[in-house]
Amino acid sequence: MHIVRSYLCDRWQEGGERRPLINPSNDERLAEAGSSGLDLGDALAHARDHGGATLRKMTFAQRGALLASIATSLHKRREDLVALSIANGGNTRGDAKFDIDGATGTLSYYAKLGERLGHKRTLVDGAAERLAPNPRYVGYHLQVPRRGVAVHINAFNFPAWGLFEKAAVSILAGVPVFTKPATATALVAERAVEFLVEDGVLPKGVLSLLCGSAGDLLDHLDVQDVVAFTGSADTGARIRGHACVVERSVGLNIEADSLNAAVLGADVDSDSGAYELFLREVARDVTQKAGQKCTATRRVLIPADRLDEVREDLTNEIDNVRVGDPSLREVRMGPVTNRAQLADVEAGMAALEKSGAERVHGGGRGKLVAIEGDQGCFIAPSLFVAPADNPVVHSREVFGPTATLLPYDGTADAAVDILSRGKGSLVSSVYTDDKLFAEGVVLEAAAFMGRIHVGSSRVAEHSPGPGTVMPQMVHGGPGRAGGGEELGGLRGLAFYSQRTGVQGEKTLLEKILPMEER
């Protein structure tokens, strides 16, 4: 049995009290991972002392070059990572590439930003602020790397992208990474780090990997550390309340559950590009990665007089998706990640039904390609219909292949009211060619959303959909989505930095601060 190891203090180490990692297509046990007995305090200190010192000496261009080497090393072994992601995660080839190419794409994007920032090591944020009647006395804002370690705790659904989107920003900011993938799918993260170590890409202490439970990791956090967490709202709340996080003011970013939505505008005819885009993107969100995407659309607002027609069209679109053995090229949806997730998704769907939502499509395991008997963690894609004021639809995230259709009166005000009941989402979409409707939804719903995707006919051919997180754009959301913000180009670096106001004589400050490349 393969034992998943951790990479701490620049060496591979095995921990105890291991949990199994399975292939969810056939329940085969692939490996086991545990972390008890590992000295996490020592590992964090090693990352702070060695990784931090090394990165702070490097210019942005050098950190960017490091990110480019990481991307190259991973891309070279893409096929190995894809195979592992299919086995340990139930991903189809397309799902696996989405995760792995998302990782290398984000690394490459931040590598270019580093190159552009050139020979600086720190940044000045904004222009001089005049602070006195005499223009000589001014203030600048300096942004420097924190002197701690960036602890990254990730969810099971994106073992590659989750690790490297966070690592890219942190390394470019000059802060070493201590990353912990979810145990259930840790094989991809372990293999990816093995490739980097084999290729000799990683400077001492810059990247540490903990596989298995977090154990006492948070007890060793210090005042200059930060934690970026992605996962369920419950775990996020536990981390937020941890004594060390609270008492030492540890910087914390949380990306949590989200009840994302898609709004179909009343203006959208069934023969328009916007309608085609709506159908394609909602169906993709229900089935891609078996619906296990934090950005997946869970609530679909449809003008009441169009409900039957849209339901039928969406059902047809979802029916075209073949479900089964994810290693087969013709299969476009695999199982959910493990038995615990399957039970959670089944319980979520049961809760929807109990609340009065009507299941109008799906149920059971569905028709499966190349799957025998009851093997694997399969569940058919399902659609529900519920009145827009059903409280369960707006409070329970069913993290699987499902969405609920909600009839509404077609006005922007009603759409915004329904969107806001999710109490904060990562992303929502509005499909419309009507400028006034788009304005009404975007401007009024923005306070509840991390990102808004406007799907109009003119972008139908170009849209990657709301579920593709682009490094140029912020990722995160208010309220129940965790209140966090990642990525967004250079905006993402702020979390890993200390912004310090520096006041004094203008010419002196301009000599000592990194105003120009030097």
Ligand code: NAP
């Ligand atoms: P989870 O159970 O909350 O676990 C997330 C991570 O937290 C795992 O690495 C887990 O480790 C770790 N963890 C658990 N208890 C911990 C503790 N007490 N202290 C420190 N770390 C702890 O979530 P999940 O089931 O993996 O992921 C599914 C959820 O993530 C969904 O709700 C989804 O919406 C959300 N998600 C959000 C985003 C986003 O960007 N907003 C992205 C993806 C997923 P173990 O695996 O070892 O238990």
